[in-house]
Amino acid sequence: MELIDSHIHLDDDRFNSDRAELVKSAQTAGISRFIVPAVSVNRFPAVLKTAKEYDSVSYTLGLHPYYINEHSGTDLEFLAQSLHGSGAVGVGECGLDYYLKDLDRDKQKLVFEAQVVLAKHFNLPLVLHVRGAIDEVFKTLKKHNYFNAMMHSFNGSVEQAKQIIAKGVYLGFGPAVCNPNAHKLKKLIEYVPIECMVLETDAPDQPFFDKSGQRNLPIDLLRVNQDIAAIKKVKPMILAEQTTTNVNQLFNL
Ligand SMILES: [Zn+2]
Numbered sequence: 001m002e003l004i005d006s007h008i009h010l011d012d013d014r015f016n017s018d019r020a021e022l023v024k025s026a027q028t029a030g031i032s033r034f035i036v037p038a039v040s041v042n043r044f045p046a047v048l049k050t051a052k053e054y055d056s057v058s059y060t061l062g063l064h065p066y067y068i069n070e071h072s073g074t075d076l077e078f079l080a081q082s083l084h085g086s087g088a089v090g091v092g093e094c095g096l097d098y099y100l101k102d103l104d105r106d107k108q109k110l111v112f113e114a115q116v117v118l119a120k121h122f123n124l125p126l127v128l129h130v131r132g133a134i135d136e137v138f139k140t141l142k143k144h145n146y147f148n149a150m151m152h153s154f155n156g157s158v159e160q161a162k163q164i165i166a167k168g169v170y171l172g173f174g175p176a177v178c179n180p181n182a183h184k185l186k187k188l189i190e191y192v193p194i195e196c197m198v199l200e201t202d203a204p205d206q207p208f209f210d211k212s213g214q215r216n217l218p219i220d221l222l223r224v225n226q227d228i229a230a231i232k233k234v235k236p237m238i239l240a241e242q243t244t245t246n247v248n249q250l251f252n253l
Contacts, residue, residue: 003240004033004247005221006172007093007127007152007200010057011036011046014204014215023054026218030240032056034218035251037093037127039064041075044082051087058251060090060127062115065097065108076114083122089251091119092127093152099131113140120146125250127152134160141169150198150250153206155184158191165196170250174200175216178227179209189231194242198250199224 005026015022023034037060038047044061051057061082063071083091094115096108119126126149130137134156141147151164152172161171171192176182189197201224204215208223225243229236247253 001030001237001240002244003031003199003221003225004035004244005031005201005203005218006035006150006170006198006243006247006250007174008034008036008203008218009039009205010034010054010203010218011038011043011050012204013046019050022218023056026221027056029219029222031218031221032244033058033247033253035060035089035127035247037090038062039093040067040070041078041082042070058089058253059087060092060124061086061088062090062092062094062127063111064093064129065095065103065112066100066129068097068103068108068111071107071111076111076118079115080118083118083124088124089253090125090127091115091122093129094126095129095151096133096137097129097131098133098136109136109140112137113144116140116144116146119148120144123148125149125252130154134164138164141167148250152200153202154188156188158188161188161192165192170198170246171196172198172200173228174202174224175206175208175220177231178223181209186231189228194232194234194239195246197228197243198246199228199239199243 147167150170154171229239
């Protein structure tokens with residue numbers, strides 16, 4: 001069985017003490033590739049270093065809305081330069097976060113839209129972080145007629161999912177799916193065809209409901225695959241195969 005983690009922060013300092021070991025055990029279990037998104041220019045060096053150290057790592061470069069107060073116009077220029085001939089397979093993590101009230105929405109929109117333009121220019125897929133702003137993000141994609149993208153940790157309505165996947169945008173699902181109380185998310189997954197899905201751990205960031213306070217790990221992708229396969233009533237092998245194909249297609253691997 002082969003799996004690809006479409007969204008994992010392997011560069012995170014919380015993996016500094018055991019990264020090699022964790023990558024190795026995940027690979028042994030069949031996780032063949034890790035897509036690592038950068039979140040701000042000061043993380044670019046760590047992401048590039050991780051990609052250099054591990055053949056199994058592909059990376060994307062972007063400016064995350066969560067760090068909107070840190071980003072500047074110079075950062076956007078630096079991102080554009082860095083994308084040029086860098087080996088990055090996508091633009092992101094970028095998007096809109098309307099969940100946290102102290103993140104300036106107007107600045108978020110400016111920085112996000114600039115990255116949509118860059119992605120389109122370089123013909124690279126967008127790795128989208130969207131919280132409380134699915135319609136707004138989708139509107140921006142429509143404005144630029146650019147749908148080469150995945151929305152990571154998607155948690156919208158069936159109606160929203162329907163419109164988004166109709167445009168060819170992939171939806172990412174991760175550890176939240178494994179929570180027995182995630183009824184709405186499970187219903188949504190019942191609806192989304194596996195041809196439109198990618199799997200992720202978002203490690204170390206999204207602890208499983210039964211491991212609160214702990215890092216989640218690269219190998220936890222197996223559990224995500226298992227639980228989504230159960231919801232979709234397909235063999236884990238089939239889901240792994242299809243979502244691997246999806247990630248390869250999206251990131252042109
Ligand atoms: Zn992330």
